[in-house]
Amino acid sequence: MRDPATGLLWTRRDNGADLLWPEAVAYCEHLTAGGLTTWILPSIEQLEALYDPVAPADDCDTMICRHRLEIDLSAPWIWSRSEDGEDGAWYLFFRLGRPTSLARFGGAKARALCVSQRGGV
16 A cells, blocks of 8 residues: 555555564565565654554554554554664554564564555655
8 A cells, every 4th residue: 555645655454463573574574465575664763654643543453543544453563673772673552653662582572564665765
């Protein structure tokens, strides 16, 4: 799904299950969808651009999510490829639009939503 505001191309849904950060990175890098093989985890800034605090509430598992596009999120926490400079990586909590850092290799899990490397700026 192309985001008209940024030109980025997003998958229509997340992966549907909690993943460790390395698994989320690999999931997007090995994904073939829409005839493309150029998918990656988005940066935290790209995820923040999807969040919209006034968007209609979308059911994300047992919580609500707020985002601009018609993307199906199965949970409100989505990994980014952005590392925190320590031993963590950022994820976005789509209920509140809050970026949070979790240990990349410590057992923390979130979902993967992929953006195409060829999806615009």
